[in-house]
Amino acid sequence: xxxxxxxxxxxxxxxxxxxxxxxxxxxxxxxxxxxxxxxxxxxxxxxxxxxxxxxxxxxxxxxxxxxxxxxxxxxxxxxxxxxxxxxxxxxxxxxxxxxxxxxxxxxxxxxxxxxxxxxxxxxxxxxxxxxxxxxxxxxxxxxxxxxxxxxxxxxxxxxxxxxxxxxxxxxxxxxxxxxxxxxxxxxxxxxxxxxxxxxxxxxxxxxxxxxxxxxxxxxxxxxxxxxxxxxxxxxxxxxxxxxxxxxxxxxxxxxxxxxxxxxxxxxxxxxxxxxxxxxxxxxxxxxxxxxxxxxxxxxxxxxxxxxxxxxxxxxxxxxxxxxxxxxxxxxxxxxxxxxxxxxxxxxxxxxxxxxxxxxxxxxxxxxxxxxxxxxxxxxxxxxxxxxxxxxxxxxxxxxxxxxxx
Ligand code: GDP
Ligand code: IMO
Ligand code: MG
Numbered sequence: 001x002x003x004x005x006x007x008x009x010x011x012x013x014x015x016x017x018x019x020x021x022x023x024x025x026x027x028x029x030x031x032x033x034x035x036x037x038x039x040x041x042x043x044x045x046x047x048x049x050x051x052x053x054x055x056x057x058x059x060x061x062x063x064x065x066x067x068x069x070x071x072x073x074x075x076x077x078x079x080x081x082x083x084x085x086x087x088x089x090x091x092x093x094x095x096x097x098x099x100x101x102x103x104x105x106x107x108x109x110x111x112x113x114x115x116x117x118x119x120x121x122x123x124x125x126x127x128x129x130x131x132x133x134x135x136x137x138x139x140x141x142x143x144x145x146x147x148x149x150x151x152x153x154x155x156x157x158x159x160x161x162x163x164x165x166x167x168x169x170x171x172x173x174x175x176x177x178x179x180x181x182x183x184x185x186x187x188x189x190x191x192x193x194x195x196x197x198x199x200x201x202x203x204x205x206x207x208x209x210x211x212x213x214x215x216x217x218x219x220x221x222x223x224x225x226x227x228x229x230x231x232x233x234x235x236x237x238x239x240x241x242x243x244x245x246x247x248x249x250x251x252x253x254x255x256x257x258x259x260x261x262x263x264x265x266x267x268x269x270x271x272x273x274x275x276x277x278x279x280x281x282x283x284x285x286x287x288x289x290x291x292x293x294x295x296x297x298x299x300x301x302x303x304x305x306x307x308x309x310x311x312x313x314x315x316x317x318x319x320x321x322x323x324x325x326x327x328x329x330x331x332x333x334x335x336x337x338x339x340x341x342x343x344x345x346x347x348x349x350x351x352x353x354x355x356x357x358x359x360x361x362x363x364x365x366x367x368x369x370x371x372x373x374x375x376x377x378x379x380x381x382x383x384x385x386x387x388x389x390x391x392x393x394x395x396x397x398x399x400x401x402x403x404x405x
Contacts, residue, residue, distance in 0.1 A: 006200040006236070008227045008244045009310075011207030012300040014216075014254040016280070016287065017247040018312035018394055020044025023060035023203045025399055031198035033061030033068055034190065036233030037223040038205035039075040039102060039132065041125040043281025047397040054281050058084045059203050062091065067193075069186045072098035073223065073233025075132040076144065077107075078175035085182075095179055096186035096235075097145040103153055103168055103175070106131040112162060122219055123256025125282050133212075133222035144183050147176045187235025194240070202230050202241070208300035216342070219258025227304040245391070246306035248297055250314045250378065253287040255280045261347040262290035262326045276316040293326045293349065294385050299339035301388050308391035311382065314375055315395040319359030323378065324351040327385060354378055362395040369403055371395075379405065 007026065011017040024046040027033050035042075040056040046063060047053075057080055059068045068091065070076060076099050085091050106128030113131070114121045124130060135141035140155050153168040190200060206225040209215045214226060223229075228238045251272060254260050264272070269289050272278065278287035301309070317323060326349035331341040341347060355374045365371060371379065371393060379390045393403045 005194065006202065006241045008202040008204065008230055008241055010204040010227045010244060010246050010304050010306070011225065012246040012248040012297055012304070012306070012309070013207045013252055014209045015207040016043070016253060016255070017207060017249050018310070019203060019247050020046050020055060020060045021312070021394060021397065021399070022245070022247055022310050022392070023201060024048070024063060025402060027061035027064045027066055027201055029199070030061070030201040031067060031193055032190070033059035033066050033201045033203055034071055034234050034236070035059045035069070035203050035205065036071040036073050036230050037225055038221060039127060039129050040077050040080045041127045041129045041221060041282060042205035044203070044205070045281050045397070048399055056084060056282065057081050058088070058093070061201065062088045065090070065092070067092045068094070069190065069234070070095045070099060071186050071234035072096040073229065075100040075102045075129060075136075076179065077102040077128065078147075078178040082178040093182045094184045094186050094189055095144055095182040097143065097148075097183055099144050100132055100136045101142040101144060101147050101175065102128050102132040103142070104166065104171060105153070105155055105159060105164055105168065106135060108164060109162060121257065127282070130222040142172070144179055147172060148180055148183055150176070190234060190236050194236075200236065202234060202236070208303055209296060214303055216258045219256065243307045244304050245308050245310055246301060246304055247310045247312060249292070249312050250317050251292050252290045253278050255283070255285050255287050259342055259347070260288055260290055261329060261342065261349045262293045263288055264290045268320070271320065272316060276313055291324045291326055291349075291351065294382065295326060295329050295337055295339050295349070297382070298337070298386050301386055306388055308389050309382070309386070310392045310394065311379065311390050312394035314357070314371070314378070314393055315362045315401075318357040318362075321356055323354045323356050325354060325378070325381065326350065327352050352381070354381060362401065366395055366401045366403055371403055
C-alpha cells in the first residue's frame, strides 16, 4: 500500500513560500510531478548539498528523475522550456497539447503595459504571463497543438492595437521543434498513472493571495493559483486528491505592488530580508517583508481546503529579539477577522506578541527532529488559530533542514 496517491503543494501567501524545496523533498515518494498553473513567472528553489537549482517551468521533481508533466492550464514559453530541459538529460516530460504557447509578443506586451501603467504598475515578472492568459481569453493565443500543426501565430487585433509588427512565423517554426517531443495528452496520462496505483504530486505556482479571482486584485498574477484549479489546470479532479499541503513562511513576503497589512520597514525589515535572502528567484527584486498574517492565512487555508501546513523559514525569525503575529484587522475602526475586508477598506493589523525565538544551531535541531520550545509555541499558536495541523517545519534551505512534527 502506498502512503498517499495524490497530493497538492500550494502557496498560502504571495508566493515564494518555499514550495520548490518541499516539492523536491516529497518528490522521491511520488511517480510524477505536475505543474498546473502559471508559467515561467514561477521561481522554485531547490538546494541540495550546496547546489542551487531554480525551476521556472519544469516541475521541481527533476532532480529525482521523476516523470514530469505540464498541464493544460500552464502557459509555456518554448524557448525557456528548452533551456530548462537542456539542463536535465534524459528528462521524462509531458506537455499538454492544450497548454497555451507564450510568444515574444506577450513578453513585449507585458513590459509595454507595465510601462504604460506608470505608477500603477503591477510589478510583474515581465515574463508575458498576463498577456498570455488574456490572449487565451481573446481566443488569439496558440496552443501547443496549434504550433505542432503549423498554424502561424496571429494576434491581429491585439498586435494592431498596440503597434506590434514582428513576424513570428520563423519563431513558431523554432518553437515547434522545441516542444514537439514533449507534447501529449497530460490529463489522460495522469489518470492512467493514477489508475495503475501510481502517485501524483501537484505543484502550484505563485500563492493563493496572488490568485486572479481570490487574491489582492489587480495586484495578482493572471492564473488561478489555488488547489481546486488542479481540476482545470491538470485535468485531474480535485475530488480525487488525497491531501492538500499548504506552504507558508513563518513571516510574510511579497514581490511587486499591492496591499500588505503587516508590512515592516526600516532596520527590522532589512534584517529579515538579509537573513532570509528575500530577493526574487525570478527577477532578483528585493521582497517586501512583514509579520505573519493569520487573517490571510485562515483565508488561504480555507480556499485550498488545506489538510496540513508546512511552515518555512522559521530559522530566519530567530535572534530577532521580537516576534509578532497578526490575528485580526482593524478596518475603519472596526475589528474583523475577515480577509476580504481589505478589498474595501484600509486594514490595520492587531498583533499578538510571542516569546522571541533564540538563535540556535538549527542543523542540530533538524538532525534531532525537534524545535526549540519558543518555536513550538509559535507552531501551537498557529495551529490553535487556524485549526489546521502544522505537519512540517523548515529551518534552512537544504532538503535536510526539515523537522517533521
Ligand atoms: P517558492 O517559489 O515557493 O518555491 O520559493 P522560492 O524558491 O522562490 O523562495 C524561497 C527561498 O527560501 C529559496 O531561496 C529557498 O531556498 C529558501 N528557503 C526555503 N525554506 C527555507 C528555510 O526554511 N529557511 C531558509 N533560511 N531558507 C529557506
Ligand atoms: P512562485 O511560484 C512571488 C507576482 C509578481 C507580481 C504579480 C504579477 O515562485 O511563488 P506576473 O508576472 O505573474 O504577471 O506578476 O505576481 N508573482 C510572484 N511573486 N512568487 C511568484 O511565483 C510569483 N509569480 C508572480 O511579482 O507582483
Ligand atoms: Mg519563488
